[in-house]
Amino acid sequence: MTENGAYDYDVVVIGGGAAGLSGAMALARSRRSVAVVDAGEPRNSPAEGVHVLLGREGIAPRELVARGREELRSYGGVVIEGEVVGASRGDDGLFAVTLGGGRVLRARRLLVTTGLSDELPDVAGLRGRWGRDVIHCPYCHGWEVRGQRIGVLSTGPMSVHQVLLMRQLSDDVVFFAHTAPPVGAEDRDRLAARGIEVVEGEVVAVETDGDRLSGVRLADGRVVERDALTVATRMVARTSFLADLGLTVQEHPMGLGEHVPVETGGRTAVPGVWAAGNVTDLMAQVGAAAAAGTMAGAQINADLVMEEADRAVERMRARRPFSAAAEARVHEAVAGEHRHGL
Ligand SMILES: Cc1cc2nc3c(=O)[nH]c(=O)nc-3n(C[C@H](O)[C@H](O)[C@H](O)COP(=O)(O)OP(=O)(O)OC[C@H]3O[C@@H](n4cnc5c(N)ncnc54)[C@H](O)[C@@H]3O)c2cc1C
The missing domain is CATH 3.50.50.60 (FAD/NAD(P)-binding domain)
Known part of the structure; x- marks a missing residue:
């Protein structure tokens, strides 16, 4: 029961x-x-x-x-x-x-x-830093990484928007082209005009120093020093x-x-x-x-x-002694009395 x-x-x-x-x-x-x-x-x-x-x-x-x-x-x-x-x-x-x-x-x-x-991009070490120095949202984490060396991992068209938002928080922002389709001419100009360096090449891992992010490793072995990395997830x-x-x-x-x-x-x-x-x-x-x-x-x-x-309402109607038709006649009679000012 x-x-x-x-x-x-x-x-x-x-x-x-x-x-x-x-x-x-x-x-x-x-x-x-x-x-x-x-x-x-x-x-x-x-x-x-x-x-x-x-x-x-x-x-x-x-x-x-x-x-x-x-x-x-x-x-x-x-x-x-x-x-x-x-x-x-x-x-x-x-x-x-x-x-x-x-x-x-x-x-x-x-x-x-x-x-x-x-669902995070397939880059070694991202999950372990997620929500700390691997971040996704400037409003959730931006103030905490302001003025730091920030990277943005490009995964699609929204990544340009993301990097421009991060640029509002720091002068040192790098755009990792990664495996995303190439950025169009208009957006390239936007990045250049805002002093955002574009790093070509696939990102394969994040590097750490103790319990903090220290850089981003590319497939060709280069390491770009960074304090935070911004990614877009599939939600x-x-x-x-x-x-x-x-x-x-x-x-x-x-x-x-x-x-x-x-x-x-x-x-x-x-x-x-x-x-x-x-x-x-x-x-x-x-x-x-x-x-x-x-x-x-x-x-x-x-x-x-x-x-x-x-x-x-159903229960109330079921309890009434009148049939629906009788009830309707009563309503009509009352309405008629009102019409005739009685
Ligand atoms: C790293 C990170 C940082 C963020 N920081 C901020 C921030 O600073 N400010 C901000 O406004 N937003 C922030 N967000 C966004 C925020 O997390 C979401 O807006 C918020 O959690 C959404 O609330 P919700 O109730 O929809 O889902 P959730 O908070 O995710 O709650 C869902 C709950 O359902 C439970 N659940 C799932 N499946 C089952 C099941 N089968 N049975 C029983 N329970 C289940 C989960 O365990 C969880 O407790 C951040 C997000 C991330 C990823």
Whole structure:
């Protein structure tokens, strides 16, 4: 027997980062029973701090999540540490969410906030430095590397944009042409005019000195000294375990990776399932992920409110002694009296 009879929670939230915890908070504060299942690996966990986050600037990523969990619990929300391995919808319309250990949670609605995986370019040593001195985002890490010797690894057309952004942060910026298609004439002029050196040749590894990046090694053996390397990742929504649900990913329109498409507010193509944060918006930073989670939580609550109101109307009508036709005649008679000023 479950807590509510047929189901355990109104909503199960899969993934407890900024998006999932914010969505759960909106639901818990609306007196919805909600459980967040979280595997505990927020995307930014390799980084020292969360930046451009008003009111919590520089907070450690895991501390932010820990605070969010406590805030959620203070409204009765439940946090379950674990991994969701599958989900399906039964004939009764309820979702069954299966956890790694075999536990199954039944819920009326799902919110998917599992984030994304960053697939790094195939260069030796990148993963080990990721989020520290191998970086991707000037707003997350730029201030921390300002004035340093920065490299940008070209992997596609967006790399020119990336190197121009990094140039705003340092006078010493090198563009590694790597294996990307050659830069066009207009962009070459932009790089030259901004004093950005272009280094031709494939990058094969990053060099380290103790626990810090010291340079970039090219296939011909040259080493270019650098303090930080900026890369673009292929961003892939974490949803493979939700295939049974019918939730599919699509190639992102800007070629950034794969995401779950949603309507405004987070409704997916699968009835009863919402998604928010990086799993659908690959570019969302923490603030945007949290805002999208809140919106999705609010929309799920509204959806449940309407379902419950409709069911209440059905029950009310079933209890009335009149037939629908008799009821309509009563309404018409009352309306007639009003028309005649009685
Ligand atoms: C290195 C780095 C640094 C960054 N720095 C910043 C910064 O300074 N400022 C900023 O605003 N943004 C920063 N970002 C972006 C930030 O990480 C994302 O905006 C944010 O994490 C998105 O939140 P989310 O809730 O969508 O996903 P996440 O925070 O990734 O949370 C998803 C959660 O779902 C869990 N999960 C996944 N699969 C399952 C499953 N099957 N079952 C259960 N749980 C699951 C994960 O373990 C994780 O806890 C950075 C990103 C990176 C890579």
